[in-house]
Amino acid sequence: MPFRPEHSYQEISDQLFAPCEPTPVQAPQWIAFNEALAAELELPDNLWLSEHGLQIFSGNQVPDWAKPAALAYAGHQFGNFVPQLGDGRALLLTEVVDKHQQRFDIQLKGSGRTPFSRGGDGRSPIGPVLREYIVSEAMHALGVPTTRALAAVATGELVQREQAEPGAILTRVAASHLRVGTAQYVLALKDFELLKKFADYVLQRHYPDAVSDEQPYLALLRQVMNNQAKLIAKWMSIGFIHGVMNTDNMTLSGETIDYGPCAFMEAYDPATKFSFIDKRGRYAYQNQPAIGLWNIARFAETLLPLLADDPDQAVAIGTAEIEGFQDIYEQYYWQNMSAKIGLPVETAQPLVTRYLTLLQQQHIDFTLAFRYLGDANQERLQKLFNNSADWQVWHADWLTAIGERDITALKTKLNTVNPAYIPRNHLVQHVIDAATEQGSLIEFNRLNKALSKPYLERSEFADLMQPAAKEQAVTQTFCGT
Incomplete structure (x- = not known):
């Protein structure tokens, strides 16, 4: 079938995004291109590791099939509500519909300033790009719902953080970039018709079977809640710690998104956290299920005007539904954990x-x-x-x-349930150091190869199975913004 770019989300309302061009870069070079994913999406061959593709995925050219836009959203960040966040360094290029009639977003990340940059430079150092490429593809191979990495491009420019670092751009693929924070943003606009239009879009895009339900918006809450409970249970079963479970980092599709300060636990300790900015351990390993429930409660609040005309009745309906989250989560968690011991x-x-x-x-x-x-x-x-x-x-x-x-x-x-290889913190950091300090991608490619088949133990990757030695340990992770 032919390549099918579309822009359905931008047709809802121009209040939900800001048109924006990527900022060109000086000397783009390929870091990686995910040919298997490109094939699944049926992307044109002229995008595959070509000069044409390089120019598009570096933001130097905007093809006629793209309508670059920064998406608007709000969010609770560490429990504090921010009414406008939005894509500060990311641009949605297009949606594509694959041969299975599934719709995906293609987004540049690190492509320059947007109207939502809030004083930031809109760029990304190479480290966070490599981390997200490695970890998101590893999560996919582990069977965890996740955004995917299509391409990574070095910009040939330096990005200033605590020090000057090589810059890079990631091309991310997602079932959508719609978040709990997106729904919060729409609610804050106080436009009932737009809220209904948005909820209908989420239903049609992600949960079409629920469209004909007698209570479609309650069904939407139920479906999103179920997917989040299932996702977090999967995280817990592999020792994954997201690190920044703000409502703007929680998708309505049930995919893992945004791999900034994420990490995998090594020595088992429920209180484990890595994120440098998570001073109080709000998003520690053991707290992820409770935060999932908290985030779902925030999503339920956005649907209250659609659940019933009477506000008290709407609250009662929403509350009764989300009270079932813990039982749903426990069911998924124990399914996963019991499978791990057979x-x-x-x-x-x-x-x-x-x-x-x-x-x-x-x-x-x-x-x-x-x-x-x-x-x-x-x-x-x-x-x-x-x-x-x-x-x-x-x-x-x-x-x-x-x-x-x-x-x-x-x-x-x-051995089909318990992985041999995970993207251990020290391994990811070693990859980043090699790329940043030596310009070498040898370790990046080797780690990706091992992680692409995480359940298949191979002698040539024996070193990649082992936890960090004391001198290798990486105890803190950072967002990269």
Whole structure:
């Protein structure tokens, strides 16, 4: 089928975006191009690692199929409401409809100032671009709903942060860039017809089966809530910490978005946080489910005028719905965690709880503790726990629970659930340092190759499985803005 660029979101209202051209750069060069994703989107061949594509994905040319625009949104940032945020360094180029009739946004990130830049330069250093490329593609390979990385381009210019750093631009693909913060922005405009139009658009784009529901806007709340509960449960099962779960970083599609200060936990500790700006641990690992509920409550508030004519009745309807979030989340969480030890939920729950307690007490790597359960023998697992008496008791109880199941088949299945490779903080930082200081992408390409098949253990990537040594540890992450 032919390439099908469209601009449906911009047809809703010109209040929801600001037309804006990308700022050209001096000397663009390719860093990476995701050919597999380009094929899925059926993008024209002349965009693939070509000079033409380079000029477009660097912002130096605006093709006739693009209508670049910065999207408007609001958001609660660390609990404080900001009525206007918007894309301060990103531009939506177009939407495309793939061969499966699925619609995706294509967006430049780091392409220069917009009307929402609030004094910023609209640019990105190479570090955050590489981080988002690596982690978003790793999350996709891990089976986590996520935005994707289509391209990364070096700008040939320096970006000033604490020091001058090489600049870069990411091309991001998303089911949409509509956020809880977008709905908050629309509500703040106090235009009922526009709010209804926006909600109808979200329904039609992401939840078409709910359009004909007797209460479509309640169905919308239910669907968004379900997707967020499912997403956060998946994060928790792989030790992912988003780091900045503001309402403007929570998509209505249920995809993970914005990989600024994100990180993967190594030694298991529910209080783990990495984000430098998260001083009080609001977005620590253990708090992510509660923040998901808090964000859903904010989304429910935007739908109140659509849930009932009577405000008190609308609040009652919305409250009753979001009170179910915890149960939905728990169901997804235990499905994920029980699969990680290969047992039914009711059998797995006490064993998982005990296992996590052991991990925390002994400072054991979260990823390896589950991955090594799938080994043919238990040498690596024994060594990980220093063959402690507590571990031996737990392991014996786990084997008893497995009972007469085919242990070989079960362990093979575990290795399709528990990854060997995750984008560990020190590995990502090593990639960034090599690119920034030496101009080398060798480590970037190697890490991406390993992460593209995270469940397939390969001897040539053995070093990429291991947690950071003490001198390698990266304990803080940054947004890059």
